[in-house]
Amino acid sequence: SQQGEEDPQALSIQEGENATMNCSYKTSINNLQWYRQNSGRGLVHLILIRSNEREKHSGRLRVTLDTSKKSSSLLITASRAADTASYFCATDAGDYNFNKFYFGSGTKLNVKP
Amino acid sequence: DAGVTQSPTHLIKTRGQHVTLRCSPISGHKSVSWYQQVLGQGPQFIFQYYEKEERGRGNFPDRFSARQFPNYSSELNVNALLLGDSALYLCASSFQAEAGFSHFGPGTRLTVT
Known part of the structure; x- marks a missing residue:
């Protein structure tokens, strides 16, 4: 079974609002990453947070990581129509020797103009 | 710099091919x-390949195989295609073998009829 699971499965908001999506995973990790995918195309890397970090920012993105709860959240502030996409978290299952990721089923974000 | 490239973009195959x-x-x-x-x-x-060696394999049947060439490009081969093999196949590259973020290509959309 997949390591990471995102919640909610779908999210619809108005432009300018904030979007929050969550990810839960099952085993200890080295890193957790968030990716964006537009309309079934390639994945775009957004941000990587290491297991010893609690929060990380990149532009309008804010990611938190709680290793005790095995969960992460991605916050997109002041959303734009161009943010409409599917968002996936990916974990490495704690084995640093492999560049192997486990993905959840994603959160489908729709930002209405 | 060019990103990860994949070919073909789309293809349609028949079961068993x-x-x-x-x-x-x-x-x-x-x-x-x-x-x-x-x-x-x-x-x-x-699969993951690093320096032409297989570093990791997921839970896929032996019909799936891959290899990496001296110039680090790679091929994924699938034999005896099944309808369930219809999917987007994504390639990701990274500098290191160990866990860290990867750059994904646009994918190849395979349809098996």
Whole structure:
């Protein structure tokens, strides 16, 4: 079974609002990453947070990581129509020797103009 | 710099046929991984290659095989195609073999009829 699971499965908001999506995973990790995918195309890397970090920012993105709860959240502030996409978290299952990721089923974000 | 490139973009095959998908990593990247993404789900890890050696294999049947060439490009081969092999096949490259973020290509959309 997949390591990471995102919640909610779908999210619809108005432009300018904030979007929050969550990810839960099952085993200890080295890193957790968030990716964006537009309309079934390639994945775009957004941000990587290491297991010893609690929060990380990149532009309008804010990611938190709680290793005790095995969960992460991605916050997109002041959303734009161009943010409409599917968002996936990916974990490495704690084995640093492999560049192997486990993905959840994603959160489908729709930002209405 | 060019990103990860994959070819072909789309292809349609018949059950029982064989298919070869190709991937060229970002210049200087020595690790290539392959993922399968079935519609509505997150990507699933198939293989990782580093310096022409297999570093990791996911839970896929032996009909799936891959190799990496001296120039670090890679091929994914699937024999005896099944309808369930219809998916977006994603290639990802990274500089290192160990866990860290990867750059994904645009994918090859395979349809098996």
